[in-house]
Amino acid sequence: MAKGPTVEVENIISPGSRHRVDAGKYEAMKTAMLAVLPDAPPGMAVAAIKPLVVPLLPAALFPGGDKAGWWIKCVQLDLEAKGVLKRSEKPVRLYRA
Template identity: 65%
Template sequence: MPVERIAIENVVSPGHIVRVDRTKYEAMKVALLAVLPESAPGLTVAQAKMQLLPLLPQDLFPGGAKAGWWLKAVQLDLEAKGVLAREATKPLRLHRAG
């Protein structure tokens, strides 16, 4: 059975579109939005990853495999779409937008 793909954007590279596995994207999106607060200061990417790992389906992310890559891909796409916002801090902190 072929993998269904979804086009995602990258806030850092406007206009650059990548097609990725829809099932993994959606699973990561649900987990990420579940852990990120609605306002600043938000969570660091490392904090978000620690909190979302238990929420990921083990059949898609066995032992958290590739979760870091998917987290970053979904983060950048949701930022490009205005769903997530980043704070100008070091380390970077994320929260849901407006």
Template identity: 60%
Template sequence: MAGKSERIAIENVLQPGKTYPVDAAKFNAMREAVLAVLPDAAPGVTVPKLKEAVLPRLPESLFPGGDKAGWWIKAVQLDLEAKGVVARAPSAPVRLHRT
């Protein structure tokens, strides 16, 4: 049986004070890709455009064919919002940018 992958605790801006354990390698790879493509100012980028920009930056070994990328983008988004690194525009659609 293969060893367990390293886990890290992430936050969720929608549930302050609560953390969730996730795969560290996948989270860190997605975080790096998201931060590389997010604009520095509002209005930001929509989530579908973010996903489009992030997919080519992801390691195929962790996200084969972009598998589960949408879930990981959301996890990174909510964690970075909780930490004040990313903000979303006040109106729909969701648009994200660095703070």
């Protein structure tokens, strides 16, 4: 079974660690997250992101929001490592850099 295109992601918690993930799902989640996250602190609680992004995701990639939570965390950590997202501490809230 052939795999589709992939994209390399980083992890702010583990500098230097890189993994390849499905490019279509990554890009869909990235676009949805950047559409809903504010551009200034204090930002949005991580738990508040999922109900806002699920309606924006392609049903073919995320049927019923399946696995959206995992992809939110994957994209969050990658975009934080790349400086696209920032976080406010306690409770963790995300916003665009």
